[in-house]
Amino acid sequence: MQYQSQAVAKPYFIAAIGLFVGQIIFGLIMGYQYVVGDFLFPEIPFNVARMVHTNLLIVWLLFGFMGATHYLIPEEAETELFSPKLGLITFWVFLVAGALTIVGYLMVPYATLAAMTGNDLLPTMGREFLEQPLITKVGIVIVVLTFLFNISMTVLKGRKTSISLVLLVGLWGLAIFFLFSFYNPSNLVLDKYFWWWTVHLWVEGVWELILGAMLAFVLIKVTGVDREVIEKWLYVIIAMTLITGIIGTGHHYFWIGTPEYWQWFGSVFSALEPIPFFMMTVFAFNMVNRRRREHPNKAATLWALGTGVMAFLGAGVWGFLHTLAPVNFFTHGTQVTAAHGHMAFYGAYVMVNLAMISYAMPMLRGRTANSGAAQTLEMWSFWLMTVSIVFITLFLTAAGILQVWLQRMGDTPMGFMAAQDQIMIFYWLREITGFVFLLGLVMYIWSFFCKKGEAQTAA
Amino acid sequence: MSETFTKAMARNIFYGGAVFFFLLFLGLTFDTMQQLPGRDHRENITDSVVRGKHLWETNNCIGCHTLLGEGAYFAPELGNVYARRGGPFIKAWIAAQPTGSPGRRQMPNFNLNDQQLDDLVAFFKWTGEINTAKWPPNIEG
Numbered sequence: 001m002q003y004q005s006q007a008v009a010k011p012y013f014i015a016a017i018g019l020f021v022g023q024i025i026f027g028l029i030m031g032y033q034y035v036v037g038d039f040l041f042p043e044i045p046f047n048v049a050r051m052v053h054t055n056l057l058i059v060w061l062l063f064g065f066m067g068a069t070h071y072l073i074p075e076e077a078e079t080e081l082f083s084p085k086l087g088l089i090t091f092w093v094f095l096v097a098g099a100l101t102i103v104g105y106l107m108v109p110y111a112t113l114a115a116m117t118g119n120d121l122l123p124t125m126g127r128e129f130l131e132q133p134l135i136t137k138v139g140i141v142i143v144v145l146t147f148l149f150n151i152s153m154t155v156l157k158g159r160k161t162s163i164s165l166v167l168l169v170g171l172w173g174l175a176i177f178f179l180f181s182f183y184n185p186s187n188l189v190l191d192k193y194f195w196w197w198t199v200h201l202w203v204e205g206v207w208e209l210i211l212g213a214m215l216a217f218v219l220i221k222v223t224g225v226d227r228e229v230i231e232k233w234l235y236v237i238i239a240m241t242l243i244t245g246i247i248g249t250g251h252h253y254f255w256i257g258t259p260e261y262w263q264w265f266g267s268v269f270s271a272l273e274p275i276p277f278f279m280m281t282v283f284a285f286n287m288v289n290r291r292r293r294e295h296p297n298k299a300a301t302l303w304a305l306g307t308g309v310m311a312f313l314g315a316g317v318w319g320f321l322h323t324l325a326p327v328n329f330f331t332h333g334t335q336v337t338a339a340h341g342h343m344a345f346y347g348a349y350v351m352v353n354l355a356m357i358s359y360a361m362p363m364l365r366g367r368t369a370n371s372g373a374a375q376t377l378e379m380w381s382f383w384l385m386t387v388s389i390v391f392i393t394l395f396l397t398a399a400g401i402l403q404v405w406l407q408r409m410g411d412t413p414m415g416f417m418a419a420q421d422q423i424m425i426f427y428w429l430r431e432i433t434g435f436v437f438l439l440g441l442v443m444y445i446w447s448f449f450c451k452k453g454e455a456q457t458a459a
Numbered sequence: 460m461s462e463t464f465t466k467a468m469a470r471n472i473f474y475g476g477a478v479f480f481f482l483l484f485l486g487l488t489f490d491t492m493q494q495l496p497g498r499d500h501r502e503n504i505t506d507s508v509v510r511g512k513h514l515w516e517t518n519n520c521i522g523c524h525t526l527l528g529e530g531a532y533f534a535p536e537l538g539n540v541y542a543r544r545g546g547p548f549i550k551a552w553i554a555a556q557p558t559g560s561p562g563r564r565q566m567p568n569f570n571l572n573d574q575q576l577d578d579l580v581a582f583f584k585w586t587g588e589i590n591t592a593k594w595p596p597n598i599e600g
Contacts, residue, residue: 034533037564041557045567046533047522110519111569119517126516128530162470184516186509188586189499192529193491228466235469242477246484255594256527259494263592265487330596333528333536408596415599416535417564 001363003074005081010364011091012067013357017445019060019098020350024438026053031431035424044106051105051131057345058129059098064353065174065210066090066147069167071360072217073151077158086150090143097139101132123184127195130181137181144175162231163213163220166238170209177201189257196252203349204245204273204315211352212238212280215307218359219284222301224292233283240276248273251323255332263325270323274316277308277348284308296456297362297369299378299447303355306386310347318343318393330408335423336400343393346385354382354444361448362455371453378447384440391433399426498590510575511582518569525600527591533564536600538591541583543598549583550576 001007030049033039040049070087074080081087104113110126117133119125124134132140148171155164180197216234220227250266284305295301318340322331331337358378362370369375407419414422495501515521520537521530527538540549553576557565571579 030533033564036562038559038562041565042567045523045565047519047531050522050531050533051519109567110522111517114517123513123516126519126521128521131519131522162466186512187499187501187504188512188526189495189589191512192527193488232464232466232469235466235473239469239473239476242473243480246477246480247487249484250487253491255591256529257495257499257589257591258491259498260592262487262491329594332594333525333530333532335532338532407599413597413599419599 001366003080005084005087006071006074006360007364008081008084008087008091009067009071009360011088012063012070013361013364015091015095016060016063016067016353016357019056019063021441021445022102023053023056023060024434024441026050026056028431028434028438031427031434034427035431048105048110051110052102054129055105055131056102059094061349061353063094064349064356065171065207065214066094068214068217068353068356068360069147069151069171071356071364072214073154073164073167074158076161076164076217077155079154079158082150082153082157086146090147090150093139094143097136097143101136104133105131122182124182127181127184127191129199130195140178141175144171144178148172148175161227162234163216166209166216166234167213170206170213173206173209174202177206192256193253193258196249200249200252201246203345204248205242207349208241208245208276209238211307211311211348212241214352214356215280215284215304218300218304218355219287221359222295222297222304223287223290224295225287225290230287233279233287237276237279237283240272240279244269244272244275251325251328254325254328267324271320273323274312274320277312277316281308281312295369297359297375299370299375299382300355300359302379302382303351303358306382307347307351307355310343310351310386310389312347313390314340314343314345314347314393318397321397330404331400334400334403334408335396336404339393339396339400342396343389346389351386367455367457369456370447371450371455373452374447374450374455377443377450381440381444381447384443385437388433388437388440392430392437395426395430395433399423399430402426500585500588503585503588505581505585507578507581508585511578511580511585514571514575514579515582523566526586527589528594534566536595537583537586538589539587539595539598539600541580541587543600546580546584549580553579 026049029040029044030046030053033046033049070081108116113133114125117135119134122134124137125131151171152168155168177198180194183194185191212234216230219225220230247265248270250262251270253262253266284307288301288305322328322336322340362368402423403419406414406422407416523531523534525532525536528536553571556568
């Protein structure tokens with residue numbers, strides 16, 4: 001750790017991992033409800049479990065991004081944070097607000113929560129991923145703006161690298177596009193159209209800039225490759241991301257009431273969306289092959305390489321699988337979508353956060369890298385979680401293809417629930433694989449407490 | 460990448476590409492907004508439809524169901540439920556939940572009164588009339 005204020009990152013990383021555990025537990029509950037429908041009913045209905053699962057994901061990824069930012073910006077800007085105290089205040093406000101929101105989801109019926117939190121003043125709740133009460137949404141805006149002020153001031157007073165500029169553009173974009181979550185017209189088509197301006201322009205837009213900046217930072221550190229080379233790659237990758245991804249929003253505008261020309265725009269541009277992810281994979285492997293130093297943190301390097309490969313598979317390949325309009329006509333809103341969602345989020349955003357944490361956490365704990373034994377454990381957790389998510393994705397894809405075949409093709413299509421009963425075996429396999437994922441996550445956490453072997457203190 | 464292709468060139472492609480395609484996106488959005496009234500039949504959005512959408516949201520229906528293919532995949536598509544089941548069935552179904560059959564997926568009872576059930580049906584009916592380019596493929600959604 002080169003700057004004292006980088007320590008602000010530590011609580012963010014710890015909270016991120018803690019919420020990650022919660023996300024997986026609720027994922028397992030939902031997965032079990034898919035096979036035993038009345039599990040935990042009426043205490044935790046499926047919709048509540050799902051809301052907790054997806055909201056925890058979003059919040060812990062944001063904690064990860066914020067932790068990463070607090071860690072890498074001082075090193076990039078070569079100066080202490082503008083205000084470490086502000087960094088800690090935003091952490092606690094965000095954590096308490098997030099925890100209260102989750103407690104609210106679990107303790108009272110959603111309609112009661114909406115009434116209690118003033119949803120009638122400005123109805124924004126009850127839309128997928130944006131279920132948070134109005135006060136939580138306002139809280140998120142305040143937290144993010146405070147955080148952005150702190151980070152922007154730090155960059156302004158220090159060295160301005162391409163990595164920090166790209167990260168800042170990504171984070172400001174995140175804040176700006178979140179504002180569309182406050183727009184909820186009573187016309188469902190308009191509601192859906194602009195809902196995607198938050199959801200799509202986050203995950204297939206500005207978040208990818210954050211991802212790119214984080215990956216570039218880790219690669220510079222672990223490979224020692226010249227910054228000019230890495231930053232040139234970064235710009236090319238994120239250029240392709242936005243060139244394909246902005247109009248690629250059109251793949252959500254096929255069947256929601258929007259004009260038919262979106263089928264062309266959406267299909268063509270989103271068919272190109274795998275390109276930046278493929279470049280990311282080539283980039284990561286290329287940089288590691290051309291490395292100028294042998295960094296003792298092998299686990300961080302593995303996560304960085306894994307991010308490239310899994311983001312390409314999950315976001316790129318599995319996205320392309322169902323993005324062409326004639327295909328999407330049949331797969332839209334089936335388990336195929338769920339399959340893609342799981343591998344894309346894991347491969348891109350979970351893994352880049354874990355790569356960053358893997359690199360930064362030992363530094364924050366006063367060492368260059370963890371002991372060999374701890375790294376071995378961490379690499380086992382990498383393989384367990386990654387292989388599990390691949391199989392979860394394959395099982396959900398199989399379920400989705402069968403669902404399409406039974407429910408949407410042929411002259412005598414089955415009803416929804418009848419089709420679900422036919423594909424139960426794949427839901428069982430998915431749930432069992434989910435427990436392997438949890439085992440991987442437990443090993444990951446265990447690796448932080450591994451006392452065996454000597455930690456490395458000199459680079 | 461070769462030496463003739465500099466970081467400054469890559470940066471310019473990024474900023475230029477982002478601005479160009481965002482402007483194109485805004486242009487397409489503008490055109491879409493002109494066309495939507497003929498496709499979403501907004502003249503039919505009554506107070507009842509508005510209340511129905513509000514009930515849809517405040518009971519987090521999207522947490523289990525899809526609506527025009529978006530949402531959760533745990534329960535049936537409801538964008539075309541009015542055509543599939545009709546108003547009286549929808550009302551009776553919602554009021555009869557949960558079924559309580561062991562091991563089956565359960566829908567909570569949301570304690571809606573008759574007026575609220577009518578509002579939800581009105582919302583489903585209006586949603587079913589949106590021009591969705593012939594999606595879903597068949598009546599099962």
